[in-house]
Amino acid sequence: MSAKADLISEIEDLVLANHILHAQGVLDSYGHVSFRSPERPDRFFMARAMAPARVTASDIMEFDIDGEPLARGGRSVYSERFIHSEIYKKRGDVRSVIHSHSPGVIPFSVTDVPLRAIMPPAGFLHTGVPVYEIRDASGMTDMLVRDPQRGKALAESLGDHAVALMRGHGDVVVGPELRTAVARAVYTEMNARIQLQAVLLAAGGRVEYMTEEECTLRKAGDNLDKRGSGHGSDRIWEGLKSELIDKQD
């Protein structure tokens, strides 16, 4: 493919990435995804300021390494675009950056419990997940990364890791290519949700379970039900098929 065709194809992936991350609950009507220009490593591509679920190819703009749009044309741009520019400046290995308010990770940004890998697809978390505390370098602020200095401090917090949390705010996820960054953002959120449940479970209390006898009798009952009534395994199958149809309606 020509360089131009490559770029068009990557812009299509960027549009799709916005939609996928919205459908997965990583982005709501905020957050942004970018990729580094394949031809000019000192530039990157990202949507104008808008809801991710609505992004189309014509909304994608090119930015320079200082986070300024090459051709603004009166369009709004994300005030936190310096998250992207400063990470591209510091991390030559990064070709894609995602910033989101990923809801499952925020609890880990305001407690002492570090986000850690539980499940294989989140194995990239193993080098550690730093928490960027904007108070450290910038004192009391509105917590938005709205200038290059804050972006630089965030990039320093991130270090060589794949993910940094932003205290009370969300996270930034990076990758060597766009699709990898998207997968990481999705599994960071999923690992966070499951880790929360696991941590809670480990501190739980006593519950009344079924006895072995009740379980065995249940099984006998199922067989009984096959002869005329409503609880056999074909009935469960019909019920599950019915729920499937409801979802497809």
Add this chain to the structure above:
Amino acid sequence: MSAKADLISEIEDLVLANHILHAQGVLDSYGHVSFRSPERPDRFFMARAMAPARVTASDIMEFDIDGEPLARGGRSVYSERFIHSEIYKKRGDVRSVIHSHSPGVIPFSVTDVPLRAIMPPAGFLHTGVPVYEIRDASGMTDMLVRDPQRGKALAESLGDHAVALMRGHGDVVVGPELRTAVARAVYTEMNARIQLQAVLLAAGGRVEYMTEEECTLRKAGDNLDKRGSGHGSDRIWEGLKSELIDKQD
């Protein structure tokens, strides 16, 4: 209206009740709703054994006070129909009975934490919510109320209350009319979900909150953003409208 028109109208409500309780997550592909015959207090109406979301008027059958269908015609009937018959037998004031696997109430049936009214529409819980322990009267079983004796023991556990939990299984909800029973089943589930969260919250730990200064600066930032960038209150409004459109697609 004639008695016949009244009955047709109540059967339509019964069909709708099945669909509503499914949409609200009270019934999955199991559970059943009935109402007492307006003309013959020793009879009641309920669907044949099938998934609630699919019930139509032609699926409604008439049962006698012993739980037996008047005209079975080869159709499957719920093996737990004795929940209904025995409650109608004992409780002259009850005109509608709902049995469900309402997922939010099951945790309250296997712990020592009683289900209690937190929110006004669940005020009917105030007389107490007994837990029917099938082991007490029937020993080890498959936990299904599949005969009149078990139905009678459940009706005794219920006493004069509006709701009884069934240990590890679900609940039974009754009312002086069908619509009231449906509202009670919905708010029993909702109260249970909120009570669980409240009980957990009350046992929680320490979290890092935003400072007053951060909050104030955020507000100033919003005003700043109104002049050209992406975080003002019109931007939030547009984002919320965008999410609305997604849900309506």
Add this chain to the structure above:
Amino acid sequence: MSAKADLISEIEDLVLANHILHAQGVLDSYGHVSFRSPERPDRFFMARAMAPARVTASDIMEFDIDGEPLARGGRSVYSERFIHSEIYKKRGDVRSVIHSHSPGVIPFSVTDVPLRAIMPPAGFLHTGVPVYEIRDASGMTDMLVRDPQRGKALAESLGDHAVALMRGHGDVVVGPELRTAVARAVYTEMNARIQLQAVLLAAGGRVEYMTEEECTLRKAGDNLDKRGSGHGSDRIWEGLKSELIDKQD
């Protein structure tokens, strides 16, 4: 725009606000939103008593500062309309009031854990979130704000804040304009959900995490899989695209 055109436009926003708050899970089939009349500060606009998701412009009625409709025309009105009238009476700066059963905030209304700002868009919570205990001024009631006295006590609890919780019931959210009040109601709910998770996380237990070696080997495995099998990053991308299509069906 003429005053009349302004009013029509604000009524359209009010209709949309009902739909948005329903789609965001702040309102269910209850709750109400109002705005102060732009021409007559002693009047406000709000829907007749009905489900928010169904409100259209023709359902909007005008109310006086005592909460009475100017032209009732046989329509039902919300019994808790005094929440609105008494706040408009006391708070000259408020141009919009929302009352909801916002499910995430109710746990904070029945425990000692105060609702506090965790995330920037909820920064408006920083002045504090009082809990209106209806028992304090009115003793034992049905917990509904169904007369001016109760409305006045709620307005006093609210003080100069943006949000007051109502014990076991929900909340009231106010703003200097309709769109701001809507954004506040949405982020009050979202902050509550995330704060609950954070508070629980902070009190959790011990969990078995992946080791660094497992994480590293997983990464090597991913590269391995690129040569022929099913777990590489393109496979994840295809999977995520597939989930996207499911949601758009």
Add this chain to the structure above:
Amino acid sequence: MSAKADLISEIEDLVLANHILHAQGVLDSYGHVSFRSPERPDRFFMARAMAPARVTASDIMEFDIDGEPLARGGRSVYSERFIHSEIYKKRGDVRSVIHSHSPGVIPFSVTDVPLRAIMPPAGFLHTGVPVYEIRDASGMTDMLVRDPQRGKALAESLGDHAVALMRGHGDVVVGPELRTAVARAVYTEMNARIQLQAVLLAAGGRVEYMTEEECTLRKAGDNLDKRGSGHGSDRIWEGLKSELIDKQD
């Protein structure tokens, strides 16, 4: 039916099983379901490597007892197919195997809290739910069951049980027929979610409940509202109908 017609019918069930398990949240874009060949017990059928929600009959392939496809034809196959082959090898009674990342069970795989039967349809858990710790037999790995040795160790962990968890990864569920295995996978996930809530509930804190008087007054209030205002039981019914319509739109 002829043997061929039987096989076609079981393949249709296998396709449906993939869709049902996706709709129920057991499978996401990963995981796989298989059944043992009715004619050749040393063979089994399973989809090529793809997202379960998209599987059609033409995607089903036949595998030998060593997990190798009989006619690959350039198609991708699941790298973890040895989960299936090794279980079929060891367990003559098993005619269907499901491997999933069932999200509710993962917390039980990384804590000391065993997954146990709470509700009757999960009674098959009563023999115990072992946790397969891949470190025990294979040391540090990428945690994927990508060869026969790991599959064999998993089959040994499973023993005679219906379900084995895989630490940090998911589970494997088996059954004497495909429909039974599907029902078991669905109720394993559901039991896990409810058990988590119950265990948390049992360790919770103190909450402010409604008083008996508030509850009683609420009830009186409902009757009051029937005469003219917005909170009676017909209003709740209309609200619930309204929510039903929203879901069916």
